[in-house]
Amino acid sequence: MLKFISLHLIHRYQASGGSKKLFNIECNFEPTCSEYTKQCIQKYGAVKGWRLGLSRIRRCNQPGLVEKIDDEVP
Secondary structure (H helix, E strand, O other): OHHHHHHHHHHHHHHHHHHHHHHHOOOOOOOOOHHHHHHHHHHHHHHHHHHHHHHHHHHHOOOOOOOOEEEOOO
């Protein structure tokens, strides 16, 4: 149930434009932090998926970074 709700919320966030539209910032990673979190939740479940996703979000949006960082789901 928590997994379903989490994936639905992420889908709504992505459909509304994500960080670019809502916060006027761009993710430094490929795939984006929301997509990474979604993939982690699908692979590991809600608790571990959110933990991995949130640790990724804390590393995101480094203002001086020029290139996107490839960071796939472990």
